[in-house]
Amino acid sequence: MLELRGLSKHFGGVRAVDGLDVTVERGQIFGLIGPNGSGKSTTVNLVCGVFPVTAGSVSFEGAEITNSPPHVALGNGIARTFQNIRLFSELTVWQNLWVAQNGQESVRSQGFFSRWLSGNRGQRASVEEQLEFSGLADKRDEPAGSLAFGEQRRLELARALAARPKLLLLDEPAAGMNLEEVKQLDERLRWLNEQQGITILLVEHVMELVMGVTHRIAALNFGRKIAEGSPAEIQQNQAVQEAYLGRSEEEGDEGGGSS
Numbered sequence: 001m002l003e004l005r006g007l008s009k010h011f012g013g014v015r016a017v018d019g020l021d022v023t024v025e026r027g028q029i030f031g032l033i034g035p036n037g038s039g040k041s042t043t044v045n046l047v048c049g050v051f052p053v054t055a056g057s058v059s060f061e062g063a064e065i066t067n068s069p070p071h072v073a074l075g076n077g078i079a080r081t082f083q084n085i086r087l088f089s090e091l092t093v094w095q096n097l098w099v100a101q102n103g104q105e106s107v108r109s110q111g112f113f114s115r116w117l118s119g120n121r122g123q124r125a126s127v128e129e130q131l132e133f134s135g136l137a138d139k140r141d142e143p144a145g146s147l148a149f150g151e152q153r154r155l156e157l158a159r160a161l162a163a164r165p166k167l168l169l170l171d172e173p174a175a176g177m178n179l180e181e182v183k184q185l186d187e188r189l190r191w192l193n194e195q196q197g198i199t200i201l202l203v204e205h206v207m208e209l210v211m212g213v214t215h216r217i218a219a220l221n222f223g224r225k226i227a228e229g230s231p232a233e234i235q236q237n238q239a240v241q242e243a244y245l246g247r248s249e250e251e252g253d254e255g256g257g258s259s
């Protein structure tokens, strides 16, 4: 479904992503792990067309989308969440979901309310559905900025889902969550994958989550793939263990640079 071939992104002398080959099959939850700075977020950004690639290609459902602007990825059915939450904090929960579906102009323009009134029933239903499944229905009219951290993470996921993606890219969705929240996220991801048929590329540091829900994992270090296999294989892989041990002092800082 998603094929990365020789994908590279260099920032000056930094080889953030360096000749990466990854294939995500339809129906998979595919994990992308690696120490901070190993190129995970950059990979997500390249898939979404946030910035141009240095080399290599991105294909989705057989069509090459390398260097296409972000709306092309979205239009093709690829949605994402960000490592650092990006919501419109002054807009309400409901408006954030509506914007995800209808674009920023739909809220910024004077005609927001009339557009909402005339908006088609299917679009509104999709927003209502996301509100319900994310457990945020009773907070629908609150500004996103006033939500608790865990709720903001849920809203971010709901926002990505409002676009009804075929492929969902999640950049450290469990960062900063407590155990109970991680468990809920685990269940939600399984449900999205198994019941909704959504393919997921999961970038994650929380090993309980990534080892539990993924079908296959690729591990990065310094922008290169150092291992790929089942969660059990990755857990036992020597190169992966060394990559994490070697950089363990730098871990614990969730920022990890730009997302």
Ligand SMILES: Nc1ncnc2c1ncn2[C@@H]1O[C@H](COP(=O)(O)OP(=O)(O)O)[C@@H](O)[C@H]1O
Pocket (backbone or CB within 6 Å): 011, 014, 015, 016, 017, 034, 035, 036, 037, 038, 039, 040, 041, 042, 043, 256, 257, 258, 259
């Ligand atoms: N926009 C950017 N400009 C310059 N360097 C960047 C940029 N984004 C990421 N980097 C660098 O690329 C490397 C990989 O970063 P990133 O993809 O964020 O890693 P990860 O998500 O695995 O922690 C890091 O060295 C980071 O500092």
Ligand SMILES: [Mg+2]
Pocket (backbone or CB within 6 Å): 040, 041, 042, 083, 171, 256, 258, 259
């Ligand atoms: Mg990152």
